[in-house]
Amino acid sequence: MIDVLIAGGGYVGLSLAVSLKKAAPHLDVMVVDAAPEGVWTKDERASAVAAAAERMLDVLGVWQAIAPEAEPILRMVITDSKTADPVRPVFLTFEGGGEDNGGDGRPFAHMVPNTALVGALRRACDELGVSIRQSTVVELFKSGDHSVAVTLAGGETIEARLLVACDGVRSRLREAAGIKAVEFDYGQSGIVTTVEHERPHGGTAEEHFLPAGPFATLPLKNNRSSLVWTESTYDAERLVKEDDFIFEEELERRFGHKLGRLKVVGGRRAFPLGLTLARDFVAPRFALAGDAAHGIHPISGQGLNLGFKDVAALAETIVEADRLGLDIGSLAVLERYQTWRRFDTFRMGVTTDVLNRLFSNDIMPVRVVRDLGLGLVDRLPSLKKFFIRQAAGTPGRTDPRLLAGEPI
Structure with missing residues (x-):
């Protein structure tokens, strides 16, 4: 029997494995990843890693390998206009470094290629002795008071003290564990390209x-x-199928010409957008993390960082329980993780939902009100400071230690 079985080999599953082995090397941790071997090396996307997540990756010993490929976000500009408007007035700007981000001078975020992020975490898993198995969990069942058992695609049965599902927004394990979720389809898709x-x-x-x-x-x-371009699902699917000339013409209408001539250098894909919030994050010997627990609109760029917050909270919960000699898979232990993360996740989900509904329309009275609001935020330093700290994920006194750059 192993201690922790993690289903899902993306950034959440891998960083959880690294966090556990760094803090408690005696724990037996295994990652089961359904993706074909090496498929992560073909991922052309990039993700925004907030300052708090950077501190966590630094403590885990992987940021040094990621940093050469990371590009700091030094400034954030927000505009509100119609697609055909010749001028896009700037309503709000954020400067991306300084005391507001935690006092260590880091930018509030870096853009990191997914291949660099996942590659560094996989290498850390290898160095720490985390087993990564290329397979799929096909069946989940309780086998006793002290363990949970799963069956893999090849027929092998594995018992663990705790199973953590990091298998994405359409988590099969969430459903198998009987955990319900609130789900809403926005009728939008995000086109991602470079x-x-x-x-x-x-x-x-x-x-x-x-x-x-x-x-x-x-x-x-x-x-x-890197672009995240939101359109109705119908238009997004149409655009990704268009030839390069038409796609780039539509792209230039939205991107503008301030950076000169544009050329698409990456593949283009459209991902459906919606809101998914699990009603519970835990069950006996079972926990959800990352997109399996929550899927939000990318309007705030916080999806990945919510996943890292889950990792920091769950790892600290497990390690501290283990040090006290407690059962790491018991519901009493896991409730601490749920209390830590559920409200913050719900708050962010509601915030992104409201923002998307407020800004994804062209109703003139609504435009006037939201532009006044943006302008007001731009003129109030204390309010801007609050939003910068939120974007950077600046930890509070009760947040997990990893997010403050402290080891568990």
Whole structure:
């Protein structure tokens, strides 16, 4: 019997495994990943890693390997306009470094290629002795008061003191454990791609609120930007199937010409957008983390960082229980993790839902009110400071230690 079985080999599952083995090397931790071997090396996407998550990765010993490929976000610009407007007035700007982010001078976020992030975590797993098995959990059942048993695709049965589901927003294990979720489809999809431009971006990220949804440009190295382009699901699916000329024409209408000529240099895919919030994060010998527990709109760029917060809280819960000689899979222990994370996740889910509904329309009275609100925030330093701290994930006194850059 092993101590912790983690289903899902993305950034959440891998960082949880590394966090546990770093703090408690005696724990037997295994990751089961359904993805084909090496598929992560073909992921062309990039993710925004907030300052708090960077501190956590630094403590885990993986940020040093990631840093050469990470591009700091030094400034955030927010506009609100129609697609055809010749001028897009800037309503709100955030500067991305300094005391507001935790006092250590870090930018409030970095853009990190997913291959660099997952690659560094997988190497850390290898070095720490975490077993990564390429398989799928096909059956989940209780086998006693002190363990949970799963059957893998090949027929092998594994017993563990705790099973953690990190298997994505459509988690099969969440359903198998009988945990219900609130689910809502926005009728939108996010087109994700990478573009190259003639002029440097200067570390500036921009979010343009357009009638169909937000259009975000996020800085990468070598005069490139990662795009998250929200459209109705019908239009998004149509656009990704168009030829390069039409796609780039539509792209330029939204991106503009301030960085010169654009060229799409990555593949393009459309991902359906919705809101998913698990009603419970835990059950006896079972916990949800990352997208299996919550899927939110990318309007705030906080999806990945919510997952890292889950990791920090769950790892601290497990390790401290183990040090006290408690049963790490008992519901009494896991309730601490649920209390820690459920309200914050619900709050972020509601916030992104309201923001998406408020900004993904072209109703004139609504536009006037939201633009006044953006302008007001821009003129109130204390309110701007609050939003910067939220974007950076600046930890409070009761937050997990990893997010403050402290080992468990």
